[in-house]
Amino acid sequence: MSVANGRLAVQPGAGRSKRSSIWGDAARRLIRNKLAVSGFLVVALMFAACFLGPLFSPYADNKINMAQMNRPPSASHWLGTDALGRDVLTRVLQAGRISLTVGLASMGLSVALGALLGIVAGYYRGIVDQLIMRLADLLLTIPSLPLLFIAGALLSEWKVPPDSRMYIVMIMLAVVGWPGLARMVRGQILSLREREFMQATTVLGLRGRRRLLGHLLPNLVPLLIVIATLNIGGAILSESVLSFFGLGVTPPTPTWGNMIDAANNMIDFEKRPWLWIPPGFSIFATVIAINLFGDALRDVLDPKQRR
Amino acid sequence: MEALLDIRELQTHFQTEAGVLRAVDGVSLRVREGETVCIVGESGCGKSMTAMSVLGLVEGPSGKVAGGEVRFGGRDLLRMSRQELRTLRGHELSMIFQEPMSSLNPVLTIGRQIAEPLREHLRLGRKEAMRRAVELIREVGISRPEQIADAYPHELSGGMLQRVMIAIAVSCKPKLLIADEPTTALDVTIQAQILDLLRGLQAKSGMALLLITHDLGVVAEMADYVIVMYAGKVVEEGEVERLFREPRHPYTQGLLRSKPVLGQVREELYSIPGQVPNPLELGAGCAFADRCEFAMDRCRRQEPPLAPVGSDQQAACWLHGKEG
Known part of the structure; x- marks a missing residue:
C-alpha cells in the first residue's frame, strides 16, 4: 500500500502535523486543480444566488403585472420581464431553487437506493443478488427518457397537483438512476469482500453487520462521493428536459426547464432572448461546473483511476 | 491432560476439473495449552x-x-x-496472516481496527475499546501508541503492521493463536523481533501457538513440538530437539540438510531434488518416493503409515517400518 502510493512509509516520528490522511491528501490535490476549484465556486455561487437571491428581490411575490409585459432588460428589471410581467432574474433564481433541490434530492435518493441495494447484492450474493440485479437490468434495458416521459404523462393524466409533482419527479429520477449505481457498487463489493482484510474480519469473528457497515462501507465512500456529485448534474439535466416537455414540474412552479419551454415559440426565440438565455445558461453553467468538479473528485478519490 | 486443539484425520478436499484434490489428507495433530507446535513443509x-x-x-x-x-x-x-464459530473466532481462537499490509483495512485507523474485536467479543464501549487498543499497541512494543492508534495502515512499516496484527489477534486473550507464516513477508532483523514478541506474549498469557512456517530457523527457535508435512500428510513429527538431532524421514533429513549452517563452508547448498508432486497425480505409494534417495520398491507400491520411532517421535517411512 505504501509503495503503491509512491510514498515511503512514514515512521511515527514524522510528526502529527505532516500526517496525511486519505481525505487531507485528496483535498490538497483537489485545491491544486484549477478547473475543480472554479467548478466548485460556480456551483457554490449558483446555490448562494438561488437560495439567498430572491430574498433581496422586490419581485419575489411573482405578481402578474400587465403594464410590464415582455420588457427587455432595464435598470429596474435586470433581465427583463416575461409574458406575464414577472421579473426574469427573480424567476430564474426561484427556478434554480427548485432545479437544484430536485437535483440534490433525487441524487441523494438514488445514491442511497443504489448503494444499499448494491451492497446487499454484492455482500449476500445468491438469490438476493439475482433478484436485485435482474431488476436493475430490467430498468437499464428501458431507456430512461421514454420511461420518464410515460411517467410524466401519467402524472398529467391523473391531474397531480403542481406542488406535489416536484416530489414525484424526484422519486421518478431516483428510480431510473439507481440501477447503474447499484451495479458499480456491487462490483466494488464483490472485489472488496475477497480482499484479505475482509477475510481477516471473518477470522476475528466480527458479525455481518459490523463487517458490512464498519469495514466495507468506508471503502466505498470515495466512490459514492464521486458518483453522487456527477449524478447531481445528470439529475438537473433530466429534470429540465422533463419540465421543458411539460412532463416534469409544471407552472406556476418555475424551473429552468419550464422557463425555456415558456419561450418555445418563434417570436419569443427571435425577439425576446432574455426569456430563454438566462435559464438556459444557468442549466449549462451548473451542469458543466458540477461535472468539472466531479471529474476532479474522481481523479483524486477513485482508486481505480489513480496514477 | 486433554489437548487444547485436537485434530484427528482431517480431510480437506477441493473439487477441480481434473478430480478431487486432497489438500489435507488425514492430518492429526494436538496442541496442548501453552505449547508451541510448528507445522513445517514446502509450499x-x-x-x-x-x-x-x-x-x-x-x-x-x-x-x-x-x-x-x-x-x-x-x-x-x-x-x-x-454463530458459535463466529463467537469463538478472534476471541478464544485467533489467527495472524502472512501479509500484514493487505490484512488491514486501508481506510480505517489502526486503533479502530484493534478495537473492533474488543467491542464485538468483550462488548466494550467505544471509548473503553480505544483505551485498550492503545494499551495493546504499547504491549506489542510500538512507541507512541496514541499516535499510532490514529494512523492509517499505509503510514506504517511492514514490521509495525505485523505487530498491529498481533495486537488485534491477542486483544481478546485467545487460548490458541494460529500464526500462518507470520514472518515470511518481513526482513530478517524484523523477523527475530516478531518472534521475540510472540514468545513474550505467550509467556505472559500462557496461550498456545500453532506456528506454520517453511523456515526451519523459526522452528528451532520457537517450537516445542514439530510436525513435518508433505503432500497433505504428516510425514514426521516429534519433540523439537529430538527431531532436529535425529530426523527419521528422508524428507525431514533433506529439509535439514538444505539449511545453511553458520561457520560451515559448503560448495553448494543441498537441495532436495525434484518438485512437490502434483497432488492430483499421487499414486498408491509414498508421495515422496520419487524424490527419495532411499526409495525401495515397496515405497512405490504401498503408502507407509505414521508409526512411532523411539519415544516422542513418529515417522511415515518404510525405512523404520520394522523398528519401534
Whole structure:
C-alpha cells in the first residue's frame, strides 16, 4: 500500500502535523486543480444566488403585472420581464431553487437506493443478488427518457397537483438512476469482500453487520462521493428536459426547464432572448461546473483511476 | 491432560476439473495449552489449508472439509453452527496472516481496527475499546501508541503492521493463536523481533501457538513440538530437539540438510531434488518416493503409515517400518 502510493512509509516520528490522511491528501490535490476549484465556486455561487437571491428581490411575490409585459432588460428589471410581467432574474433564481433541490434530492435518493441495494447484492450474493440485479437490468434495458416521459404523462393524466409533482419527479429520477449505481457498487463489493482484510474480519469473528457497515462501507465512500456529485448534474439535466416537455414540474412552479419551454415559440426565440438565455445558461453553467468538479473528485478519490 | 486443539484425520478436499484434490489428507495433530507446535513443509504441502480448515475458512463451491474431527477445548469445531464459530473466532481462537499490509483495512485507523474485536467479543464501549487498543499497541512494543492508534495502515512499516496484527489477534486473550507464516513477508532483523514478541506474549498469557512456517530457523527457535508435512500428510513429527538431532524421514533429513549452517563452508547448498508432486497425480505409494534417495520398491507400491520411532517421535517411512 505504501509503495503503491509512491510514498515511503512514514515512521511515527514524522510528526502529527505532516500526517496525511486519505481525505487531507485528496483535498490538497483537489485545491491544486484549477478547473475543480472554479467548478466548485460556480456551483457554490449558483446555490448562494438561488437560495439567498430572491430574498433581496422586490419581485419575489411573482405578481402578474400587465403594464410590464415582455420588457427587455432595464435598470429596474435586470433581465427583463416575461409574458406575464414577472421579473426574469427573480424567476430564474426561484427556478434554480427548485432545479437544484430536485437535483440534490433525487441524487441523494438514488445514491442511497443504489448503494444499499448494491451492497446487499454484492455482500449476500445468491438469490438476493439475482433478484436485485435482474431488476436493475430490467430498468437499464428501458431507456430512461421514454420511461420518464410515460411517467410524466401519467402524472398529467391523473391531474397531480403542481406542488406535489416536484416530489414525484424526484422519486421518478431516483428510480431510473439507481440501477447503474447499484451495479458499480456491487462490483466494488464483490472485489472488496475477497480482499484479505475482509477475510481477516471473518477470522476475528466480527458479525455481518459490523463487517458490512464498519469495514466495507468506508471503502466505498470515495466512490459514492464521486458518483453522487456527477449524478447531481445528470439529475438537473433530466429534470429540465422533463419540465421543458411539460412532463416534469409544471407552472406556476418555475424551473429552468419550464422557463425555456415558456419561450418555445418563434417570436419569443427571435425577439425576446432574455426569456430563454438566462435559464438556459444557468442549466449549462451548473451542469458543466458540477461535472468539472466531479471529474476532479474522481481523479483524486477513485482508486481505480489513480496514477 | 486433554489437548487444547485436537485434530484427528482431517480431510480437506477441493473439487477441480481434473478430480478431487486432497489438500489435507488425514492430518492429526494436538496442541496442548501453552505449547508451541510448528507445522513445517514446502509450499503447497497443506500447512495453511490445515489452519484454514480449523478456523472454518474453507468454503465456497469447490473446497470443503470432507472428514475428520477438530476439537477445540472439547468442542468439535467442524460441527459448530456459524454463530458459535463466529463467537469463538478472534476471541478464544485467533489467527495472524502472512501479509500484514493487505490484512488491514486501508481506510480505517489502526486503533479502530484493534478495537473492533474488543467491542464485538468483550462488548466494550467505544471509548473503553480505544483505551485498550492503545494499551495493546504499547504491549506489542510500538512507541507512541496514541499516535499510532490514529494512523492509517499505509503510514506504517511492514514490521509495525505485523505487530498491529498481533495486537488485534491477542486483544481478546485467545487460548490458541494460529500464526500462518507470520514472518515470511518481513526482513530478517524484523523477523527475530516478531518472534521475540510472540514468545513474550505467550509467556505472559500462557496461550498456545500453532506456528506454520517453511523456515526451519523459526522452528528451532520457537517450537516445542514439530510436525513435518508433505503432500497433505504428516510425514514426521516429534519433540523439537529430538527431531532436529535425529530426523527419521528422508524428507525431514533433506529439509535439514538444505539449511545453511553458520561457520560451515559448503560448495553448494543441498537441495532436495525434484518438485512437490502434483497432488492430483499421487499414486498408491509414498508421495515422496520419487524424490527419495532411499526409495525401495515397496515405497512405490504401498503408502507407509505414521508409526512411532523411539519415544516422542513418529515417522511415515518404510525405512523404520520394522523398528519401534
